[in-house]
Amino acid sequence: MTKAIITDRLTKHYGETQALIDLDLEVELGEVFGFLGPNGAGKTTMIRTILDLIYPTYGTATLLGKDSHQFAVELRNHVGYLPGDLELYPTLTGRETLTYFANLRGGVDWTYVDHLADRLDSDLTKKVRDLSSGNKQKVGLIQAFMNKPDLLILDEPSSGLDPLVQQEFQAMLREIAAEGRTVFLSSHTLSEVERVADRVAIIRHGRLVVVERIDNLKTKAIRRLDMEFGEPVSASLFESIDGVRNVEADTTRVSVSYEGAMKDLLHVAMGHDLINLESVEADLEEIFLTYYRDTES
Amino acid sequence: MLANVFTKSLRDRQVATLVGVIGVVSVAFLGLWAYADLDDQIAELYGGLPEGFLALIGLEVITDAGTLILGEIANLMAPMVLAGLAISMGAAAVAGEERRGTLGILLGNPKSRVSVLTSKAAAMIVLVTIGAALAGIGSGLTAAAFGTDSSDMHLPAAMLHVTAIALFFGFLALFLGTWTGNSSVASGVSVGVLLISFLAAGLLPLIESLSNLTRIFPWYYFNSSGPLQNGIDWGHLAVLIVAIAVLGAGAVVGVRRRDLKVGSPSGEFVNRMREHPIGKKILTRLAGKTNVSSIALKSSTDHRTLTTIAAMVMLYTALMVGPMYNAVSDVLVEFSKAIPDGLKAMIGFVDMASPEGWYTVEVFSIMLPATFIAVSAAVGARALAGEEENRTMDLLLANPVKRSRIVVEKAMALTIIVVALGVATGVGTWLGSLLGGLDISVARIAGATLLGVLLGVFFGFVALAVSGATGNRRTAILATAAAGFVAYFANAFIPVNESIAGWARLSPFFYYADGDPLANGINWTNAAVLAALSLAVLAATLPLFQRRDIRN
Structure with missing residues (x-):
């Protein structure tokens, strides 16, 4: 064709x-x-x-x-x-x-x-x-x-x-x-x-x-989960989870960038006083940067 | 003063300056080479001329070829070339940046409009001064190499006068550019004033009752005092300097009070004219309408303003020259009697005392080629490179048209424009001849004009070829101007010396002027040579443009 x-x-x-x-x-x-x-x-x-x-x-x-x-x-x-x-x-x-x-x-x-x-x-x-x-x-x-x-x-x-x-x-x-x-x-x-x-x-x-x-x-892209807890949470809680690329924690607010399924991540989060959860859809901007990072490294 | 604006302005025009200086020095070389053995005849000729005539060319005594050539350099070529350079800088300074939309970026920096203006004006002053100095030094050295004794000549003084007159026209363009925001108006009007002023300085003194009128033209203060032989005339120089200062101050006022346009060619002056019912009518009439039915028609009507103005100037000049003949014919008879046969070659063996000779000298020898070539070079340069520089070529080529068709249609447009100028000149000459009762044959007018059209088309095609080969409009204009300049003087100087006269055939001007066509009728072989040369250049343009990446 x-x-x-x-x-x-x-x-x-x-x-x-x-x-x-x-x-x-x-x-x-x-x-x-x-x-x-x-x-x-x-x-x-x-x-x-x-x-x-x-x-x-x-x-x-x-x-x-x-x-x-x-x-x-x-x-x-x-x-x-x-x-x-x-x-x-x-x-x-x-x-x-x-x-x-x-x-x-x-x-x-x-x-x-x-x-x-x-x-x-x-x-x-x-x-x-x-x-x-x-x-x-x-x-x-x-x-x-x-x-x-x-x-x-x-x-x-x-x-x-x-x-x-x-x-x-x-x-x-x-x-x-x-x-x-x-x-x-x-x-x-x-x-x-x-x-x-x-x-x-x-x-x-x-x-x-x-x-x-x-x-x-x-689906390949890195996505982000923004979470709010009722108590201060440490970033180290999430860093060891499979697929997590980056964690930013500010006492009760945590923002996690990850790839793949979110099951393990949610499991850990649910073990604490989770008040709010927002999944930020991956946009091409992040995909773009991901590919750039990959080719640069 | 802003150092970077100043140096950028210098850099933008340094090549043009160098080309101009090389052109002037080449002409000095050509002239001295051709006149090398003719000192006696030159002394004889100029010794016998009426007094007024020598003053006209800015000289009082001519004893040898060196004096004559340096006189031509200092009184005609150098001022024309440097005034052209100054005008292009003056017009580009504010109006040109506005047109390109770069003035906004420039003024986005914490710099005032006035500081930008003064930096650019300073660059113009420096470059024109350097250009005049180099042209003076180069011509002086060339003359010395040919054994000319220039001890009684004041070349530095003459070049100072040249600098002043060139800067006058540069500041005129700067002034007009700041008030209108339109670089075409600024350069067009300045060139017009330059030509009128030059012609007036040449023609008016021939008519006694009008000779005082020359004082209103700037050219009078440039060389009527004969600075090459008499040194600096501080009074005349002061008049020019004051005029420059007034224009400079006017430019400062203009640039401060006007709304600056970004990427738009019309300025406040034009907008005000648009608001006025009569002004609007004139502008609409002058602007006309672009014909979009084909590339050739669009391109030819794109230049309608330039074509209309140039055609009107040619028509008007040709018309006025006829009746003037009767006022000056006595002087002309006296003058032509004084010319020894050996030197008639210098003015193309033209009998100046006849009506045809008068027309040849006043219209056909310099004015017609200069105007036709200036217009056709501008149109030819813009044809391809202009579309590339304006980034419209990509769109044009997105349509199912071959590059060769674009070249051919652009060449057709150029030809249409030059033919229009030819018709205006021919009709003007015919009417002028009728008004003056000169009885010049219509067929000969048509023949001489046709040769002019062919000459104009040839140089237009040269500009088109360079424009197609480089995609650079400025290069195309410069190359064509340099070629025209050298070709003109090659044909003016070389035939004087019989032993080398044959070389003149290398210049297209030879085929234009050979055999005095206005007096003796057109030589069809010469016409055919010019046409064939044009077609050869056009044919060469096709592969040059075809093989190249379109600039973006």
Whole structure:
């Protein structure tokens, strides 16, 4: 079966700097794929390489079953792209901007464009230079969505969007996946990816750290239990329990980070005057840091 | 004063300064090389010229080639190059940082607007002074190497005058930039004032009743006293220094009282104009509308303001030169009689006393190429590198278009713009000729203008090629300006010396000016050579742009 994206030892050097190193990645059709990493990890370099804006030092990329360099122009008929740090033409209105790109694509369905503008609450009559960065981002998103691409590549798409628009945007991403189309979402906003992605890849210093299903990542992740006792409790009570990574105790309040099942932990806690208990769900932020710690150590 | 702002401003322009100085010294070398054996003829020519003419080029006595070349350096090239540098620094100082949205970050530090302004102004003063000194030293040494006796010349004094006039225009741009927040307005208006002032200083003294008017133009205080031969004129220098101080003080007031824009090109002045019904009408008319139906049409209409202004300047100048002919034709006849045959090459064998010769000297020899190349270099440089620097190239290439198509469409846009300038110049010349009753053939006007268009397109394509190969707009503009500069003077100097005249064919200007097309009609072979050169450069651009990583 064709994949949406395949990269094979994709590598990009800028002189001495190795921006991307032997990246092997496969993205399935119809999934929302999160691509995570801190600033400077190589996310944008990877995206610009598979879009043929920059050329790999070695390695190849295949999009929708076709070589990304050889079929670059043809592929762009089926790909929508939102660059990170989006810049548009300041003297054009939103609608003029979209018309320009639509003309380059040989036309788009304008009722769909208007529908997108409605959903994102975007005013297309204003000149780009008079738009806030969030409103500019909306024009960029409509531009990426408007030709109903089979593969959407979005580099840090939520920057500047307010929470309500972000929700709408995430709903749009899920709809696209439901239609069998693919979304490749680069972000360092982990919560955003967590809500919409099926799988994520984590990249660091140009190297792929891990590719996992979100659910697996979460079960592997370190979670936290915040407990309040009716009497002062010592941290040493919990430190020897299997799976516990870290304990912070402040007289009657104890916060325990652990992995795996919480049975043993609860058993010890119940032996004392436990008043309140709060399980803090693992978020990608912690998972992210876990993987980082692992690769560093 | 902020040391880091000061040094950053110096660093930003050090390469441009060096390129400018090298350009000036190369021209000195070229001129001295070509004129090396012609001292006697030069003395003969200039000895016979009307008195007023020498004052015009800032010299009183010309005895040899060295004097002539140093005169051209000190009175034309060095001030033009350094004024250009100063204008670009002045316009970038506040307005440029506003446009890029970096002024907010700069002022986010606990530093006042005035301290930022003064640091940048100080950098401009230092760099222009160094540039003038290097240009003076380089040209002086070159002249000495060719055996010129410059003991009776005051090169340092001349360079001091050069520094003052360049800084005047730099501070004008600084002043305009702080009040409008628009670097294009600041540099455009300053260049316009520079050209008008230069032309006025050249033309007005020819008409006796108007000769006093030259005093309202800054160029008068730069070289009417002949500083190269007479030393410093403290009175004139004082006028320029006072003007610089006034503009500097005005800039301080401007930068303090205005709302600074971040990443927006329009400033308070433009916004106020927008609020006024008439101002709004003018701005809307001038701004026009960008055509988004294709890359070529969008790119050509993107530059509509620049194109409109340049076309109007060309139209107006060409129109005015016609009627003026009648006022100055007596002087011209006297002047042209004085030119020995051997030296007619210097002005391209043009008969200055004829209407065609008058038009050639006033419009077609310098003004047309300078304007066409300035516009086409700006457009060509922005075509690819501008989209990369503004980070819109990624989006453009996200569409199903080949890189080669972008290059070709951008080249088409550039051609459309230069053709528009050509039409304005041609129509202006035709109307001017009608108004002055000069009876210049329409076909010859069209032919000479076509050659101008081809020349402009060639240098525009050079800018496009450098822009595509480097992704750097400033490099593209600098490289094109340097190429145009050297090519122009190569063709102006080399034909004078018969033994080396053939080398002039290496300059595109040769094919533009050869055979005096306005008087004798277009030489189609020359037109074809220019067209072929342009196409060759364009063809070379395709792989240069294709093989490169797009900058982000």
